[in-house]
Structures are given as C-alpha cells and as structure tokens.
Amino acid sequence: MSISRRKFLGWMGAAGLSTAFGSPVHAAANKHFKGYPDSLGVLFDSMLCIGCRNCEAGCNKVNGLPPPDLPFDDLTVLSKKRRVNTRTFTVVNLYDHSEGIKNPLFRKIQCNHCLEPACASACFVRAFTKTKEGSVVYDPSVCVGCRYCMIACPFEIPTYEYDKVLTPRIRKCTMCHPRVIEGKLPGCVEICPNEALTFGKRKDLIKIARDRIRKYPDRYVDHIYGENEMGGTSWLYLSGVPFKELGMREDLGVTPAPELTAGSLSTVPMVAGLWPVLLTGLYAVSKRKEKIAKIEQHQAIASTLEKANAEAESKLSKALAKAQKEKDAAIKIEIKKALEEAKKTQEKEGS
Amino acid sequence: MSEKAAAASKSFFTPFNVVAGIIVIIGLILTALRFTGGLAAVTNLSDYNPWGIWIGFDLLVGVALAAGGYVTSAAVYLFGMKRYHSAVRAAILTGFLGYALVVLALHYDVGRPWRLPYPFIIQQGTTSVLFEVAACVALYLTVLFLEFSPAALEWLGMEKLRNLITKLTLVLTIFGVILSTLHQSSLGALFLIAPSKLHPLWYSPYLPVFFFVTSVIAGLSMVIFESTLSHRYFGDKMDEDHIREKDQIALGFGKAASYVLAGYFAIKVIGVSAGNHWHFLGTSYGLWFLVELFGFVALPCFLYAVGVRDKNLRLIRWTAVIAVLGIILNRFNVCLIAFNWHLPSSERYFPHWMEIGISVFVVTIGVILYRFIVTRMPILYEHPEYTDAH
Numbered sequence: 169m170s171i172s173r174r175k176f177l178g179w180m181g182a183a184g185l186s187t188a189f190g191s192p193v194h195a196a197a198n199k200h201f202k203g204y205p206d207s208l209g210v211l212f213d214s215m216l217c218i219g220c221r222n223c224e225a226g227c228n229k230v231n232g233l234p235p236p237d238l239p240f241d242d243l244t245v246l247s248k249k250r251r252v253n254t255r256t257f258t259v260v261n262l263y264d265h266s267e268g269i270k271n272p273l274f275r276k277i278q279c280n281h282c283l284e285p286a287c288a289s290a291c292f293v294r295a296f297t298k299t300k301e302g303s304v305v306y307d308p309s310v311c312v313g314c315r316y317c318m319i320a321c322p323f324e325i326p327t328y329e330y331d332k333v334l335t336p337r338i339r340k341c342t343m344c345h346p347r348v349i350e351g352k353l354p355g356c357v358e359i360c361p362n363e364a365l366t367f368g369k370r371k372d373l374i375k376i377a378r379d380r381i382r383k384y385p386d387r388y389v390d391h392i393y394g395e396n397e398m399g400g401t402s403w404l405y406l407s408g409v410p411f412k413e414l415g416m417r418e419d420l421g422v423t424p425a426p427e428l429t430a431g432s433l434s435t436v437p438m439v440a441g442l443w444p445v446l447l448t449g450l451y452a453v454s455k456r457k458e459k460i461a462k463i464e465q466h467q468a469i470a471s472t473l474e475k476a477n478a479e480a481e482s483k484l485s486k487a488l489a490k491a492q493k494e495k496d497a498a499i500k501i502e503i504k505k506a507l508e509e510a511k512k513t514q515e516k517e518g519s
Numbered sequence: 520m521s522e523k524a525a526a527a528s529k530s531f532f533t534p535f536n537v538v539a540g541i542i543v544i545i546g547l548i549l550t551a552l553r554f555t556g557g558l559a560a561v562t563n564l565s566d567y568n569p570w571g572i573w574i575g576f577d578l579l580v581g582v583a584l585a586a587g588g589y590v591t592s593a594a595v596y597l598f599g600m601k602r603y604h605s606a607v608r609a610a611i612l613t614g615f616l617g618y619a620l621v622v623l624a625l626h627y628d629v630g631r632p633w634r635l636p637y638p639f640i641i642q643q644g645t646t647s648v649l650f651e652v653a654a655c656v657a658l659y660l661t662v663l664f665l666e667f668s669p670a671a672l673e674w675l676g677m678e679k680l681r682n683l684i685t686k687l688t689l690v691l692t693i694f695g696v697i698l699s700t701l702h703q704s705s706l707g708a709l710f711l712i713a714p715s716k717l718h719p720l721w722y723s724p725y726l727p728v729f730f731f732v733t734s735v736i737a738g739l740s741m742v743i744f745e746s747t748l749s750h751r752y753f754g755d756k757m758d759e760d761h762i763r764e765k766d767q768i769a770l771g772f773g774k775a776a777s778y779v780l781a782g783y784f785a786i787k788v789i790g791v792s793a794g795n796h797w798h799f800l801g802t803s804y805g806l807w808f809l810v811e812l813f814g815f816v817a818l819p820c821f822l823y824a825v826g827v828r829d830k831n832l833r834l835i836r837w838t839a840v841i842a843v844l845g846i847i848l849n850r851f852n853v854c855l856i857a858f859n860w861h862l863p864s865s866e867r868y869f870p871h872w873m874e875i876g877i878s879v880f881v882v883t884i885g886v887i888l889y890r891f892i893v894t895r896m897p898i899l900y901e902h903p904e905y906t907d908a909h
Contacts, residue, residue, distance in 0.1 A: 253566055290712055292638045292650035310641055313630020315569035316649050320712045327566040328630070330559035336630035420715050429648050432708040432727050436651060436701055443697045447597055451689065454599025 203283040207302035209370035209402035216364035219274040223356035227258045230355030253327045257341040263414050275414040279325045279341040281402035286425030290320035302402040303345035308337040399424025546880025561873040568868035575854035577624035580847050586738030588614020589699040596692045605761045606768045608898045615663040616885050624881050648708045655702030662695045674896040703734035718857035720799050720808040723790040732783045739776040740842035743769050747836045758900035773835040774827045780820035815845025
C-alpha cells in the first residue's frame, strides 16, 4: 500500500486537530469537577428526622407509584432494613446506634444524585443524564436492560422491573426533576413536617450544614456525608453518630466513579494503535527466520550435493583408471597369447 | 462412531441424541417461560444482585474459554509455529461457536434484547467499559465468522469465495488478536467501577491484565482439552496430520500454558502486595483466595511443567481440565462469590435452577452445532481439493 505525502499530512492534521479540540473528558483531566454551578440538592438532617414516613407517602403520591403493602402510617416497618425498589423510590429506616443519643435515629434512603454518577458513566447507551439542575434522570426509551448501572452504583440505588416482560425499566428517584423545573419542591421535601429535609442550591446547603455543625458541635459529627463521597453527591447528610451506624458506607473514597475506569479505557486506542505494529513485526520476524532457515537449508543441500558429486567423480575416475588398467592387462595377456600362438605355429611349420 | 451406528441401524435414538434432545426440549420450555414471564419468572436476580450466572458463566466464562481461536491462530499465522497448524480450524470453530452462544445467552439476560444494537445505532455510551466490550465482541464475532467460513465454503464447494477469504487470513488474525486483547481485558475492567462491592483480594487496578492473561491460559488449555475430546469422539474424522500433530500440540501448548500460569501467579501476588491486602489472607475469603491461587494456578502450572518434561500426555490432558476449572472459578469469584461480599447472606445470590437450565441448554446447543459441523465440514481433516493454502 502506498500513501501519498499529501494524504499522510492530511491524516496527521486530522489527528492533531482532534487532540487540540479533544473530548471534554481529556480536556478536564486535571480539573476537579464540582458539579454544575448553582445545581440543586437536598440536605437530610438525621437529628431532625422523626421517622414519620410522610416523605415516603409524598414520594409515592407525586410519582404516581402503586400503593404500598402496609399503609404509610404503619410505623412498625421502620425497624426492618428496607431498601428502595421499583415501587418505592425512598424509604426511612430506624437504626440501632451507640450510647449518647436518646432519640431514635432514622435515615432516609433515595438516589444521592452524584455529581459524576457511576450509573451514567457505566451506561453503554447513555440512558442516564446528570441535569444542570442536579438530578440524575433516566430515559427508558433507549435502555437495553443490561443492569450495569446497578453493578456500578455504590449506593445500590437503581432497581429493575424484573417482572415486566416487554418493558422492564430501571426505577429510581429523580429528585422530582419534572417538579423542580416547574419551580416546585421535591415531593418528600414538601411534605416533611419537621424540616429534616432542606432543598436548595448545593453550595448553600453545604454552608447551612457547616453552620449547624459549628453551632451544635455536641450534636453533630464533624462531617457532611456527600460533600466528597464518590466525588460528591447532590444529597447531603448530617448525623449525630458516625455515618456507619446509619448504615452508610464510609469506605467509598472520594474518587468519582468515571475515574475508576478512565485509565483502562484510555489504553484502548494505544492497543489499537500499537498492536498492529507489534504483531506484523512478530510476523515479519518469524517470516524472516523461516526464510533464513530455507536459505540455510538450500545451502546445506547444495554443499552436500557438491561433496557427493566430487566423491562420485573421484570414485568414477578411480574406477575408470582401474578399468583401463584391467583392459591394458587383458590386452597384454591377449598379445602374449597371440605371440605364443604365433610362435607355436612357426615351430610347427618349421618342423 | 455413533453417527455411523445410527446410520446403520436407522435409529435416531442414540444416547447422545436422547440426552441432547431432552436438554433442548427443557431449554425451549424455559425459553418460553423467560420471554413470557420476564426475568423474575426464571431467575433469582434482585436489586442487590443484578448479574447472575448468565453473566458470570455464559458471558465471562464463555468469552474466556473461546480464547483458543485467537491464541492458536496467532501462534500459527503470526508467530510461525506451523507445526500446530492442524489445531487452527477446530480452535477457530470453538471460538466462533463460543462467541455466537455468548451473544445468544445475552438475549436471555438483558431486559430488552431487541435493543442490543442500540449502543451502536442510537446512542453511544463511550464512557462505559461495557460499550467497548459490546463493540469488540460484535466485531470479533464477525472476524471469527470470516475465519471459520473457508471450512464451510469448502464443504459447499464455493471455491472462488473461499480462496478470496483465505487471502485475508493474516489481516483477520491480527484484527482478531487486537479485538481479543481489548475485550478479554475489558471484561475484567467492568468491575473496576465497583471497588466498594468486590472483595479487595479480587479487586485490583490490574483486573484487566488478570483477565487478559487468564484468557491466554484458558485458550491454550481449551485447545488441549477439546482436541482430546475430538480425538475420542470424532477420531474417525481426523486425517493423518491431525493424529500425528495432536500430541505435539498438547506438549507445546502445555509448555506455553505452564509459562503463562507462572507469570499469572506472579502478577496475582503482586496484585495482593500492591494493595497491601495480606491481612485478608487470614479470613475465610482469604482461604478461598488461596485455594484459587494455589489449587488452580500454581498446581496446573507445576503439573503442566512435569507433564511436558516427562512427555506425559495423560497428565497434560488432565491438567488442562484443572486449568479450565480454574478459569471458571476465577470468573465466578469476581462476578458472583466475592462480589457483594459486604451483604448479609440473606441478600446474596444463588442461581435459580432455571437459570442453570438455560446455561446448560446454551452449552448443549454449542455441542450439537460443533458435532454437526465437524461431521460434515473439513475441520479435523484437510479437504482433498484444498491442500494448497496450508
């Protein structure tokens, strides 16, 4: 294959351009993404939550979800470790906790709306979008149903409609995105009777949370869960006991999920670019070895043949010489015989 | 053998046909249940456990065990090891059937299988490792189809097309190795996004490397394993070259597998020390990790080496079985056993018998197709009219 100089320069130019205007992922590689400016979030204060399940009811209502197995005013379910599912986008659980605090402690579970969501990064058909308002929303019209988002989510939030045959969807909290863009509050926040939930700009919520910690250092642990976990989430949490005791994982780290796979994905173009060189190189080496082996074989055969020829020739000449000798000897004998015969005849004639 | 007997007695009910037939019938019933009742009707999958054995076995193990195709074709066509040539067609066929069945099994697992082309034609989620896996598997299945096609075309007598495709052998082989490097490793990279769910002894930033290296071990061992089975059940189909080279292949591939296993053992230990996870070795998961590392990596490495030194083909063939089981164990550990290790046992996953049934059904289809093809097409022998291209 031959490539004209012009074509080659064209390719190089294209490669350069794509580097210069490269994908946003690479452009932002050395920056820390802190979420869309003025994006919204919710602050949950476990010290204010009274476990009334009103938020569950509100969520159920605004999302038009099917009625629950037990009515929302049945508080006996609180002590079970419930999780979100396809019919419930949020649950409140009661947690046993260490000494010190008299009140029962609750935690509300729903999608945390990560600043850099694992689900969105893992989706191979881009069904998830982090909106500029802060919600992580899902588009069922493209979803294939591979459920890799559920593997990826560190908070185990996405749930799947396993019982649906033709239209199974991922189901999860949307932070009431449709309501928020209309200027309304999320269903759970609106209904909360004790202001355990605060809706607002995430950066303001962080300030509010810090203020509470500063004002009541005895009441709160000095940590805002969600400020940095997995790169930060739009939902933030305050607690009076270590978050572990509220069933929240403290070992998630601060690395946003997309960074966990970025390194591996970045090797793909390198392999695609270098493997052909490496492999054709190995092929060329093996071909050349074969060629050299063949030449050496030829040479060996040729030299063996030569040797054999020389030997055969010398043998032949020896044989010829021997034959000549024998012939000479035979002639001599014949001559001798003839002479003797002649002598005898002469003698006979003479007598 | 059974083929001839069947033809002679005109009986269709050979033991193979009866067993395979029963499995296929059950499989079809389960298929009907899956596509009329949804995943909930036949699986134990849950919101905590979205991936079961259809991913752990059918996808992860299936792709790893189908690696013989790229390993063998690279050895013969790229590295010039022509003495293994007779192994190529069988390895390519197994690879092709393996990948085809992986794609078939995915149709059971994903919620809306008719949307499987969506990531390519509707929206590309290029930040997803799964996108890369999907793209490579789709392309590689095409490559394997082309690599396999000469055998089918010789059988069908389509000489011109067959000759055209054999001219592409080198390009297809290189393409196959690139794609295999990418997706074999990416299957490991799938789990990089979930460090909080996979046990630290198995989670490692080197997961993609581990998966790639084990795919080479799986490929080499599967070639030994299946050539043993082929010789036993389709020995009458083999020509002299195949029978003569078969033992050489076991020795050569066994030797290579021993070396690769030694390297894999080393990088696994490096993985543990890089994460400084030594203290986990004392736990029950640690014990299980050591069983995998010593029982299914170090042991087959050693046994292969002894088998090659003593030219003990029996030992090499049994070692191939251990190595293949080791690959299955490794994929199960990463995807199912050490995954979600933090959850209480009541939330853990164990496959429903119908999930296992579908997996057995898929493997059985593979065996039936393999049998159909090797008893008809020139896989285990050279077609008398096409001895040139080799």
